[in-house]
Amino acid sequence: MLDIERGQLEAPRPLFWQTDTSVGEKSWGYIRDETFRSPDSLVDQLVDIVSKNGCLLLNIGPRPDGTIPDEVQKILLEVGQWLTVNSEAIYGTRPWKIFGEGPTQVVGGSFKDTATQPYTSQDIRFTTRGQTLYAIALAWPADGKLVIKSLASGSGLSPGKTSKIELLGSESSVKWLRTPQGLTVTLPSQRPSDYALALRIKQ
Numbered sequence: 001m002l003d004i005e006r007g008q009l010e011a012p013r014p015l016f017w018q019t020d021t022s023v024g025e026k027s028w029g030y031i032r033d034e035t036f037r038s039p040d041s042l043v044d045q046l047v048d049i050v051s052k053n054g055c056l057l058l059n060i061g062p063r064p065d066g067t068i069p070d071e072v073q074k075i076l077l078e079v080g081q082w083l084t085v086n087s088e089a090i091y092g093t094r095p096w097k098i099f100g101e102g103p104t105q106v107v108g109g110s111f112k113d114t115a116t117q118p119y120t121s122q123d124i125r126f127t128t129r130g131q132t133l134y135a136i137a138l139a140w141p142a143d144g145k146l147v148i149k150s151l152a153s154g155s156g157l158s159p160g161k162t163s164k165i166e167l168l169g170s171e172s173s174v175k176w177l178r179t180p181q182g183l184t185v186t187l188p189s190q191r192p193s194d195y196a197l198a199l200r201i202k203q
């Protein structure tokens with residue numbers, strides 16, 4: 001299996017692949033004065049990798065006595081909280097027709113896991129499960145409106161008749177409108193989780 005050490009692919013790969021990276025930027029093991037990845041960046045990397053038919057192996061560096069540093073615990077707990085809300089858009093899913101859209105260019109290759117610029121709300125990744133499509137925005141839009149250009153009417157990629165769109169982790173309804181410019185979704189004011197947000201689009 002192809003393994004990209006501390007990096008990711010720029011495009012999907014038909015065969016399953018893997019990224020292995022660490023919560024620490026300097027070492028695979030425990031060192032003093034480590035620089036840690038943010039939970040946000042790890043969630044975004046996970047989503048991007050899964051949308052491209054890959055998986056993420058995340059390393060931590062315990063102390064010599066086996067205890068996990070507080071900083072690492074905090075990172076793992078925050079990523080775990082995000083997965084508690086959004087796991088159905090990740091686990092057991094398959095890639096869609098395209099992996100995603102948006103202006104941010106992923107820097108591909110090994111040892112480049114911190115080279116990609118921060119993602120925006122225009123950066124969206126797709127996964128599928130049966131007849132359900134998940135659109136995962138890698139940042140929350142400032143105006144509360146998410147525009148998915150790939151799902152515009154007449155785009156050739158837009159799924160069949162959409163029966164329902166839901167924001168994972170939220171009981172509030174979302175309003176949406178599909179036009180030739182894109183699928184515009186008006187999000188609720190309260191965020192269900194930090195970091196990326198996932199829409200469940202049912203046909």
